[in-house]
Amino acid sequence: MNAVFQSPTSTRVMNLAYWSTHNARRLADHVAFVWGEKSWTWAEFDARVSAFAAALAERGVGAGSTVLVHSKNSNEMFESMFATFRLGATWVPTNFRLMPDEVVYIADKSKSQIFLCQSDFPEYAAAVCAARPDTQVIWLTGSEPHDDGPRASDLIAARLGCTVPNAAVDRDTPCWFLFTSGTTGKPKAAVLTHGQMAFVVNNHLADLMPGTDCSDGSLVVAPLSHGAGVHQLIMASRGAKTVLLPSEKFSAEQAFKLIERHRLTNMFTVPTILKMLVEHPSVDLHDHSSLRYVVYAGAPMYEVDKNLALEKLGPVLVQYYGLGEVTGNISVLPPQNHKQGAAGRAGTCGYERTGIQVSVQDDEGNELPCGETGEICAIGPAVFVGYYDDPAANAKAFRNGWFRTGDLGYMDRDGYLYLTGRHSDMYISGGSNIYPRELEEKILTHGDVTEVAVLGLPDSQWGEVGVAVCVLRPGAILTETQLLEWMSTRIARYKIPKRVYFWDELPKSGYGKVPKRLVKDELARRGVSVEIEILKEKVDAPH
Structure with missing residues (x-):
């Protein structure tokens, strides 16, 4: 006799902004965020998130809304993530190095009517408003002052003390449109959801940075709009501290000074930045012994560069492989597998992440034997629900339920994955x-x-x-x-x-x-x- 199962009684999940609520209650006086000489406790951070959310709600932001953000790293940018989540809306951050017409495309694609624009970029606001006259611009604080229109700092200050509850959300409620880099054609909006991201955060804690808690601290050396934003969301889930570089211009010396000063324990970066860090003389001039995890992604690290990083930093390297569509969750190479020589499995990007299954497939979708090169495909709770408003791209990206990465590689008999490059x-x-x-x-x-x-x-x-x-x-x-x-x-x-x-x-x-x-x-x-x-x-x- 076949068992009959009912549909789930509820698909509701925790709103990701609840982590800020939780930290404000449990770790009220613990430092949440540091930027230059300024710092905010979790109580202060959460109060600002609620004030920001109140200001956005007054402008019509709620479930189903999208909030476009164009900004360099700042406390207000990070606060905007939680404020948007809190309202059940979708955060749409851009890479601040994009051109104005590219941001206009993202605004059109995401149908955003609220534009949080850092004051350093007035020409971007002008371009978006020219293309979308109904857009409401709110200025985030930058190095250049701007007085034409409401400023986030004023809106937040005027609403401190407001309590905005975390909106009810389901597993598949969108929280983030992560736009791809557009290596082929126009960028596509990968839809990340509250349920998916909750899994991603737990997976990162299990596979990348086990043991992370509120005593940890993280240095941000990459844009919060993409991988670094995910990493700092993970830090927030444990009540850990986030520290920004004083400016968007990368400085290896400044990075090592901050690590030493704040006794930071982890950071997220990419191989090119990690290479710059370990080749800079300051790596030998400052105490970075507090580092436990230096997480890098975006590309495999060349062996010669990896060996130098191990020599300079010690056994702290963690590599993960995964696209934005899978929020980095495909494979992991933890510290104990970062070894020099043959024992280090040169060229591997690690083994499958917890809860993720990888299949190397041929052009017809057949799984290939170990050692044969094909397209890397993945299934699991970290895989996104699809591209926003793009059925053609979704049809191409999925086959028999598998997400097709477009990356080529092979798996050895021990389950270690090796990348040979993009299919393109x-x-x-x-x-x-x-x-x-x-x-x-x-x-x-x-x-x-x-x-x-x-x-x-x-x-x-x-x-x-x-x-x-x-x-x-x-x-x-x-x-x-x-x-x-x-x-x-x-x-x-x-x-x-x-x-x-x-x-x-x-x-x-x-x-x-x-x-x-x-x-x-x-x-x-x-x-x-x-x-x-x-x-x-x-x-x-x-x-």
Whole structure:
């Protein structure tokens, strides 16, 4: 006899803003947030969140509303997250380095009528209001004063003492539109929900930073609009302290001073920023022994950079792999697996996160055996519910219930995952698949190369051929011929790039990544021909 189950009696879940409520009650005098010489306790923070929420509610914000935010990191930006959650509305933060027309697109896509704009960006408010005349602008405090319209600081000050309850929300109630970086086409809004994010936070605590509590403190070195915002939400869930850099300009020396001063225990970053931190002289001048977890994501870390970070910081590195659509929850490589040499499983991004299942699939959706490269797909409670108002993108992103990451990789027999690159990064030269990540790892073992990007460009004879763009260490002298000859004894002939260019730096996104599209755009700007000359005298042609 088959059992009959009823639909759930209730799908209601905790509103994420309740963490602020809880901390204000239990940890009222504990420091919640530090920015420069200013700090706020949890009681003060929660009071400001309620005052902010009251001001937004008076302007019509509630369940189903979206609140667009364009700001550098600040206490008001972080408060706006909780104020929006508290009202059951959806937070829509942008990367402050976007162009005005890109923010207008996000405003249109998210249908936001409230725009929290930092006073440093009046041209963004003008562009959004020109395109959407009904938009209500509230100015967040920035380095440049702005008196045209209501300021969040005034609205909050006038409403301190208001108590705004946390709105009732369901598991699938949207709380955050996380816009993708738009590497292919326009950015898409990944819908993150209260139920999903509650799982994400618990998963991060279990897999990335076990033992975290209110005695911990975290340094923010990345924009709160994306991964760093998720990380600081995790800190808030445990009543831990958040510390911002004094300005948006990154300073390794300032970072280490803050770690030492506040005895901070963790931070979230990306490999390029972590590389800058451990290569800076200040790493040897300040006490960073309080650090227990240095979490990095966004890209795998090259082995040479990882080894230096381990040497300078000790066994504190934690890598996680995952897209915004899965809120980082695909795999984890904890401190005990960050080892130098063969024991460290060079190149892996770890094993499956708790509650997440990973499948490496071929183009038809069949799971591939261990060791074979295919598309990385995932299922689990951390996977988003879909893209907002984009059925075509949703149809492409899911297959048989699996979220398709678009990343290529393979899994070994022990369950460790290895990335070989984005599907869009792979190129085919002379009929052979070439994975740039593999070549980049190898080139970086050359002592004079500190950064590299390999990509394929169209070629009439071979379809595509490889190009390597390298950044040399200060004082190093290396020619294209010398590097190609060095590669010839370490890389299969058909994989060796056909041209090498040396630049002072690689172009980076607002999140510190090196998107191949930016490198390709810069190559075009510098006049590199689409038809790359085949240097047969240096390297045999692909076959």
